[in-house]
Amino acid sequence: MNKPLLLLVPALAATAALLAAPAFAHPAPAPTARAGTAESAADLIETRVAELLDEQKVPGAAVALVVDGAPVLTAGYGEAVVGAADFGTGTAYYTGSVAKLFTTAAALRLVGEGALDLDADVNDVLADVEVPDTFPGEPVTLRHLLTHTSGFEDRIAGWARWAPAEMPTLAEFAADEMPERLREPGTVTAYNNYDMALAGLLVEDASGLPYADYVAEHVFAPLGMDATAAVREEPAKGPAAAEGYRYADGGQVPTAGRLAPATPAGPGVLTTAEDMSAFMTALATGDPRLGEGVAEQMTTRQFGMDDRMPGMGFSFQELAGPGDGVWFKAGDLSGYHTSLAVVPARGIGVHIAVNGDGEDAAATVAAAEAIVHDVLADLDALPAAPEREAARDDLDAYTGEYTSVRTTRSDFTELTRVFAPVTVEAADGGLTTTGLSGDPAVPEQHWTPVGDGLFQERDGTATIAFTADGYLLTSMSPTAAYEPVPRYDSTAVHLAALGFGAVALAAGFLALTATGIARAFRRGERKPLLRTATAWAAWLTGGTAAAVLVLLATAVADGNLLVQQVVTGAGVLPAVLVLSYAAVGLAAAALVLYAAAAAKRQWTARTATGQGFVVLGGLAFAAILVSLNLAAF
Structure with a gap:
């Protein structure tokens, strides 16, 4: 029973990395022969992208490089469709969350025209959707949506579950799938996909046009982006459109889950x-065709939880530090991963897209982002890390377990926080963290105190900070803070309860099975009905629990496939959820029957102890299923 639990850890860790906000690892810059020129940067891209495709087992890639406000390199590499079509500069691919930049540009254009107000209650514009007044006097505004400070829970499970013909409208989706408001708006950065869906609906309601039509006419057309579009049906795959893949069983397998009503x-x-070359050029040069002042607003710091740490522009995040002038955005869908950075002061833009998860999507994303980082370093576009002297600090005040504020607490994806926790420990005069880097090759990082609650990565350029109210911030992912986990809700408590439940149920299942077989071959006194019913309920609980663990282990054995199944609701996950409810119900039934048998004095001391151990194990297992929303009530 324990082996399936061990199999969950690596896959869920990879899933957590992908479902979390993009984490930029700040590697040391790679040397080049002619550093600092557009040609050297283009050469670096050519070399490193070829290495990425080979090492990560990704079919193809597209890149664009802008320097001094002019395109320098636009290229495709590898295959758009395996064995059928090459990846070209005109091959279409899915942007993932990079499309949030299009939504942001559209919304800010409407702000400039007076049709939207950054600081007005969104309910003033929304026609068919109403955001509840959860925090009286603190309405959600467009500014909150564009800086990911709305306070909505981030929940994406099932977002791609519809067939194209059955897909609801954006307004229907926004009304039906509205998540809970968890925090007062404007207080905590918590990357949230619903934010941008709602921003897109504001674009629709303010303009009177469907989202796809508005961005086509007012964002794409002015820049000549004729091949960019928001779609609700899959295009034919070939030279004109790339297929997305995951690497499994020694080959490339097409993915699913790229379409959803939440297009914005x-x-x-x-x-x-x-x-993308045209779009980056517009951002890097402040092109008024995007809307007067739109690019400048997107690439100006709009919110931060600590002035010493990177913060948010509108949809963009600061890459290295506050006021560094380097802005970054990433996007991920099953089989497609994109990264984009712009440096307006230098007229620089770098974009990389791949049409494959590779063996491990988190590693593929980290490799692509490392290329973006190294290109910026080659162009001397990254500010030098500030020199800070080591300082004394109360390290014990920061130790413990943390979880991303993006962690969903209303569906089964909460599993990720238990099997992929972020931990902080004091060691060697500094801190050691695990699970904070988005790169699976860097599971552990070490930090030196350099200020009040501020720490510098040893042998690196990243920083972390702890706020007065206990949040952990990291320069690797400014789009989401981390909050401390109470001890009673920690990974250790969950795993202890799960381990005890699994062992008790396994022992009971085997013992009851052996007893049942033995009794089948010999006659004996019939046991009281309630005792027999308790045994059957406990036996079924153990069998159902085993099925839950086996199916869950099957689901997470391929982390890339698991991410796809989360958004589509396909695969074995629905069966896992049904069986989880059954296990909880059976555990409760076993408890009731056990208590009823005790009231009737049907137990001996020995049988009461043995059966009680199994019933208690079932309750512990059921409690974890409920706690992690595998059986949500």
Whole structure:
């Protein structure tokens, strides 16, 4: 029973990395022969992308490089469709969350025209959706949506579950799938996909046009982005449109889950390397065709939880530090991963897209982001890390377990926080963290105190900070803070309860099975009915629990496939949820029957102890299923 639990850890860790906000690992810059020129940066891209495709087992890629406000490189590499079509500069691919930049540009354009107000209650514009007044006097505004400070829970499970013909409208989706408001708006950065879906609905209601039509006419057309579009049906795959893949069983397997009603948040948006070159050029040069002042607003710091740490522009995040002038955005869908950075002061833009998860999507994303980082370093576009002297600090005040504020607490994806926790420990005069880097090759990091609650990565450029109210911030992912986990809700408590439940149920299942077989071959006194019913309920609880663990282990054995199944609701996950409810019900039934048998004095001391151990194990297992929303009530 324990082996399936062990199999969950690596896959869920990878899943947590992908479902979390993009984490930029700040590697040391790679040397080049002619550092600092557009040509050297283009050469670096050519070399490193070829290495990425080979090492990560990704079919193809598209890149665009802008330097001094002009396109320098636009290229495709590898295959758009395995064995059938090459990846070209005009090959379309899904942007993922990079499309949030299109939504942001559209919304800010309407702000400039007076049709939207950054600081007005969104309910003033929304026609068919109403955001509840959870925090009286603190309404959600467009500014909150564009900086990911709305306070909504981030929940994406099932977002891609519809067939194209059955897909609801954006307004229907926004009304039916509205998550809970968890925090007062404007207080905590918590990357949230619903934010941008709602921002897209504001674009619709303020303009009177469907989202896809508005961005086509007012964002894409002015820049000549003729191949970029928001779609609700899959295009034919070939030279004109790339297929997305995951690497499994020694080959490339097409993915699913790229379409959803929440188009403004990223799914269902196609672009090309040529179009992204045009878009980056507009951002890097402040092109008024995006809207007067739109690019400048997007690349200006709008919110931060600590002035010493990177913060948020509108949809963009600061890459290295506050006021560094380097802005970053990433996007991920099953089989497609994109990264984009712009440096307006230098007229620089870098974009990389791949059409494959590779063996481990988190590693593929980290490799692509490392290329973006190294290109910026080659162009001397990254500010030098500030020199800070080591300082004394109360390290014990920061130790413990943390979880991303993005962690969903209303569905089964809460599993990720238990099997992929972030921990902070005091060691060697500093701190050691695990699970904080988005790169699976860097599971552990070490930090030196350099200020009040501020720490510098040893042998690196990243920083972390702890706020007065206990949040952990990291320069690797400014789009989401981390909050401390109470001891009673910690990974250790969950795993202890799960381990005890699994052992008790396994022992009971085997013992009851052996007893049942033995009794089948010999006659004996019939046991009291309630005792027999308790035994059957406990036996069924153990069998159902085993099925839950086996199916869950099957689901997470391929982390890339698991991410796809989360958004589509397909695969074995529905069966896991049904069986989880059954296990909880059976555990409760076993408890009731055990108590009833005790009231009738049907137990001996020995049988009461043995059966009680199994019933208690079932309750512990059921409690974890409920706690992690595998059986949500």
